[in-house]
Amino acid sequence: KAGVTQTPRYLIKTRGQQVTLSCSPISGHRSVSWYQQTPGQGLQFLFEYFSETQRNKGNFPGRFSGRQFSNSRSEMNVSTLELGDSALYLCASSSVPQSYNEQFFGPGTRLTVL
Amino acid sequence: AQSVTQLDSQVPVFEEAPVELRCNYSSSVSVYLFWYVQYPNQGLQLLLKYLSGSTLVESINGFEAEFNKSQTSFHLRKPSVHISDTAEYFCAVSEETDKLIFGTGTRLQVFP
Numbered sequence: 001k002a003g004v005t006q007t008p009r010y011l012i013k014t015r016g017q018q019v020t021l022s023c024s025p026i027s028g029h030r031s032v033s034w035y036q037q038t039p040g041q042g043l044q045f046l047f048e049y050f051s052e053t054q055r056n057k058g059n060f061p062g063r064f065s066g067r068q069f070s071n072s073r074s075e076m077n078v079s080t081l082e083l084g085d086s087a088l089y090l091c092a093s094s095s096v097p098q099s100y101n102e103q104f105f106g107p108g109t110r111l112t113v114l
Numbered sequence: 115a116q117s118v119t120q121l122d123s124q125v126p127v128f129e130e131a132p133v134e135l136r137c138n139y140s141s142s143v144s145v146y147l148f149w150y151v152q153y154p155n156q157g158l159q160l161l162l163k164y165l166s167g168s169t170l171v172e173s174i175n176g177f178e179a180e181f182n183k184s185q186t187s188f189h190l191r192k193p194s195v196h197i198s199d200t201a202e203y204f205c206a207v208s209e210e211t212d213k214l215i216f217g218t219g220t221r222l223q224v225f226p
Contacts, residue, residue: 004157033214042218043158043204056213090157103150103214105157 002027004093004106012112018079021109025072025093031055032074033103034066037088046089049074050097078111086113116141118207120217128225129197135190135220137179137205147188148206148214149179158204164188175199200224 005024013019025032034046045058049068068074072093078085088110092103121136139145146165150158162173169181179190188205205217 035216040218043216045213045215048213058213092158102160102163103158105150105159107155107157 004091004104006089006091006106006109008109009107010110010112012114013081014114015081015083017081018077019081019111021076021078021089021091021111023074023076023091023093023106025074025091026104029093029095029104030072031094031097031101032068032072033092033094034074034076035090035092036060037090037108038086043090046076048097055097081113083113086111116145116207116209116212116215118205118215118217120205120220122220123218124221124223126223126225127195130194132193133191133195133199133222135203135205135222137188137190137217139186139188139205139207141186141207141209143209146208147179147181148208149173149177149188149190150204150206150216152202152204152219154201161190161203195222195224197224197226 007022031050033048035043037043047066048056052068063079066076088108090108092105094101117140119138127133148163149161151161152158162171164171164181172178177192202219202221204219208214
């Protein structure tokens with residue numbers, strides 16, 4: 001089985017721009033979660049989608065949004081980028097909602113905001 | 115609300131020495147507990163998990179963790195580390211039907 005794929009792997013943007021990141025889960029997985037990883041904060045939960053519905057949301061401003069398509073692929077969008085948004089964005093998938101099931105992580109998208 | 119504290123941001127250790135990575139959590143209800151490992155330039159991989167039953171859980175590569183409800187801890191241990199164990203280790207907790215919360219990570223550096 002192919003693993004979780006994320007595109008692009010690297011991205012450089014400037015303040016004020018917006019960005020869309022993509023995540024393709026493992027085939028058959030219906031849950032997709034997004035995390036922001038920074039050196040000081042570790043992994044912070046952004047949101048989880050299950051069967052096209054947002055199931056859970058972390059404490060991030062409304063500039064961060066996401067969606068999930070009928071094929072379980074997910075996108076994350078960040079509008080009006082700030083310098084502090086520079087981070088590694090990780091996507092994880094699982095066959096059922098995340099609370100007790102193993103999450104399979106992709107390699108991440110490294111976003112740099114200049 | 116649940117939270118996770120990993121007390122050590124970095125743990126340096128010599129090869130073949132024992133190691134313990136500490137994890138404490140805060141929750142008022144039953145929880146599920148996880149340890150994930152992140153090797154350089156890779157995503158996270160599940161190392162081991164506690165859902166219920168025996169409080170001592172083991173991974174296939176020699177790590178073990180013990181769930182201690184009274185101390186709200188889930189420390190990760192290995193009796194003899196290898197160079198290849200050098201990585202960042204994340205403890206995570208979730209309550210039923212809730213989101214997965216990660217600690218800030220512990221960087222294990224194994225020296226020859």
